[in-house]
Amino acid sequence: MKLKHSFFTRRQFLNGLLGGWAGAFLASFLYPALKFCFPPTREPDQVVLPFSDFEDMEPGSVRNFSWGTKPGMLKKRADGSYQAFVAVCTHLDCNVVYLPDKKKFFCACHDGWYDENGVNIGGPPPNPLRQLTVNREGEELIITKKSVE
Template sequence: MKLKYSLVTRRTFLNTLFGGWLAAFFSGTFYALMRFAFPTLGKEPDFVVLNKKDFMDLASNSIKRFPWGGTVGLYYTKADGSVLALKGVCSHMECNVDYKPAEKRFYCACHQGWFDENGTNIKGPPPKPLEIFVITEEDEKLIIAKKGVKVELPKA
């Protein structure tokens, strides 16, 4: 069957062609821009390795900070001498927490959040406890790892 007229006019054909070309051009441009604007994000570390001797003689009821990726971890010796490692970042709005030895509590100055000596949220807006890390000792090294993470040290 031969149609007397074309279903697609020259105008429609050209508009579709140019429109499609423009759409392809702009989506490609947008994709490239977005790819560039978003960096390859670093991951939060699974574990960090510290020097044991820097942390061994920490006085009881005090903390020592160590870098945890872009944020901070706390090595904490309780008043009774037991140790704990936790992430020093408030579970509410990500401010760094401070330790108050007098009250034996962790405190976030941004929105007045409080955590007890086990990192449990007890007062203020924080919705969750502080993250607790697992501490393992290996020779001169102190390995602080996220819970449930298998630590594989690179062979020296």
């Protein structure tokens, strides 16, 4: 049955209503299921390290620390100041290694190279290594996420 001014019949209307309701009902189950599949991210805002662990580093050398679930690297510059990197290749997420004799970071997965300041200089990496801010407060090194500029 269809009224004169109506765009659709009563059956179409009721079917649409029922179908829409069924779709919305199923979607309400999909949302929590999807939510369940994505655990909260765990990248820390800051990491606190005891300074004593890094005090004896040779200038130009590098030592690892844990930046959440990613490896971090603390490098001592020639002037004695510290520089911190997330030691993960910007190409496809492999962990990089620092080669002190070459003064370069190297990613073995696809031959990616970075200079000693983490700038990408060879191979597929599209961006420099992510840098972190290092602050010394008494006997502690505070490594923090660089604020987005």
